[in-house]
Amino acid sequence: MAKLPIAFAALLALVPVATSTPFPPFNTNSGLNKVAKSKGKLYFGTATDNIYLGDKPYVKILSNNNEFGQITPSNTMKWETIEPVRGTFNFTGGDEIVALAKRNRQLVRGHTCVWHSQLAPWVEAGKFDNSTLQSIIKDHTTKLVRHHKGDIYAWDVVNEAFNEDGTLRETVFLNTIGPSYIELAFRAARAADPRAKLYINDYNIDGLGDKSTGVYNLVKDFKRRGVPIDGVGLQAHLILGQIPTTIKENIQKFASLGVEVALTELDIRMELPVTPEKLKQQRKDYEAVISACSAVPACVGVTIWDLTDKYSWVPGWFEGEGAALPWDENLEKKPAYYGIVDGLNKWRWF
Numbered sequence: 001m002a003k004l005p006i007a008f009a010a011l012l013a014l015v016p017v018a019t020s021t022p023f024p025p026f027n028t029n030s031g032l033n034k035v036a037k038s039k040g041k042l043y044f045g046t047a048t049d050n051i052y053l054g055d056k057p058y059v060k061i062l063s064n065n066n067e068f069g070q071i072t073p074s075n076t077m078k079w080e081t082i083e084p085v086r087g088t089f090n091f092t093g094g095d096e097i098v099a100l101a102k103r104n105r106q107l108v109r110g111h112t113c114v115w116h117s118q119l120a121p122w123v124e125a126g127k128f129d130n131s132t133l134q135s136i137i138k139d140h141t142t143k144l145v146r147h148h149k150g151d152i153y154a155w156d157v158v159n160e161a162f163n164e165d166g167t168l169r170e171t172v173f174l175n176t177i178g179p180s181y182i183e184l185a186f187r188a189a190r191a192a193d194p195r196a197k198l199y200i201n202d203y204n205i206d207g208l209g210d211k212s213t214g215v216y217n218l219v220k221d222f223k224r225r226g227v228p229i230d231g232v233g234l235q236a237h238l239i240l241g242q243i244p245t246t247i248k249e250n251i252q253k254f255a256s257l258g259v260e261v262a263l264t265e266l267d268i269r270m271e272l273p274v275t276p277e278k279l280k281q282q283r284k285d286y287e288a289v290i291s292a293c294s295a296v297p298a299c300v301g302v303t304i305w306d307l308t309d310k311y312s313w314v315p316g317w318f319e320g321e322g323a324a325l326p327w328d329e330n331l332e333k334k335p336a337y338y339g340i341v342d343g344l345n346k347w348r349w350f
C-alpha cells in the first residue's frame with residue numbers, strides 16, 4: 001500500500017492537467033476530428049447545406065477528414081424538401097450530402113424526420129384525421145430512413161417536440177394524434193434502418209432544467225416500455241458568456257438512462273460588432289461546452305452548425321447577432337477553434 005501514493009503521484013505528473021493550447025498553437029494542423037478521435041470520441045462534425053457546395057475553399061475545409069468526421073445536412077432532409085407534395089419524395093439534396101460524406105469517409109447524421117417547423121404546408125393544410133396523420137408520419141419516416149439505410153449514423157427522428165416547461169409542444173402532430181406520435185416515428189425509423197441510432201433532438205436542453213427533465217422523462221418511459229431510442233441530441237445553440245454551468249451533469253443524467261448523447265448543432269453567438277474581448281470570451285465558452293462532452297464517455301461527438309460565420313444561420317435569425325462559429329467569414333480560424341481543441345484535450349478519467 002505504501003507504494004500506491006508514489007505511483008499515483010508519478011501518474012499525476014504525467015497527466016496533462018489544464019492543458020492550454022497556445023494561440024496561435026504549435027499544432028494547428030492536427031484537426032478537430034483527429035483530436036476528438038484520439039480522445040475516444042466517435043467524431044467531430046459540422047452541418048452544411050447544398051447551396052454552399054460550389055464554394056471551393058469552403059468545401060476544402062468541409063471535406064478535410066482531420067477536421068470533420070461527420071456531416072449533417074442542415075436543410076435538405078427536412079420535410080418541406082423531402083416530401084413537398086404528399087407522396088412525392090425528393091432525395092436529391094440529401095443524396096448529394098451523403099455522397100460527399102462517403103467520398104470523405106465521414107459519418108452522416110440525418111436531420112430530421114418529424115418536426116413542426118420547415119414542415120411541408122400540405123401536412124397542416126390537409127386537416128387530416130388522427131389515423132390518416134399517423135399513416136402520413138409512418139410513411140414519411142419509413143421512406144426517408146429506408147432511402148438512406150446503411151448510410152446514416154444517427155437520425156434526429158423527432159425534433160423540438162418540447163416546450164420550455166417540459167410539456168409537449170402543441171403541433172399538428174400532438175393536437176391530432178396525441179403524445180404517441182413520437183413513439184410512432186421512432187418505431188417506424190427503427191423498422192426502416194435497424195442499425196441507425198435514433199435520437200430525440202432539442203434546444204435549451206443543454207443544461208439541467210424543466211425542458212431537459214421533460215426529455216429525460218420521455219427517454220425513461222421509452223426505455224421502460226421498450227420503445228426504440230438510442231440518443232439525446234443537445235442542439236447547443238448558445239450565447240456568448242451564457243453557457244449553462246450544468247451541461248456535464250445533464251449529459252451524465254441522460255447517459256444514466258443508457259442512451260448516448262451528442263451536441264448536435266453547436267454555435268455560440270455574440271452581439272455584433274466582433275471585438276478581441278468577445279473572441280477571447282468565445283474561445284473560453286467553446287472550451288467549456290466541449291469539455292463537458294469530453295468529460296462523459298456517453299457523449300459520442302459534437303457537431304457545429306456549419307463551420308464558418310459566412311454561412312451561419314445566426315445573422316438571419318437573431319438581429320444584430322452573429323460570429324458564432326470557429327471559422328470567420330474569410331475562412332480563417334478564430335480563437336474559438338483553439339477553445340474547441342483545448343476542450344477536446346481535457347483529460348478523461350476512464
Ligand SMILES: *[C@@H]1O[C@H](CO)[C@@H](O)[C@H](O)[C@H]1NC(C)=O
Nearest residue numbers: 050076081090091092093094
Ligand atoms: C429537389 O430538392 C432540391 C434541394 O434539395 C431542389 O434544388 C430541387 O429543385 C428539388 N427538385 C424538385 C423536382 O422539386
Ligand SMILES: *[C@@H]1O[C@H](CO)[C@@H](O)[C@H](O)[C@H]1NC(C)=O
Nearest residue numbers: 130131174175176177178180
Ligand atoms: C389517436 O388515435 C390513437 C389510437 O390509434 C389514440 O390512442 C389517440 O388517443 C388518438 N388521439 C386523439 C387526439 O384522439
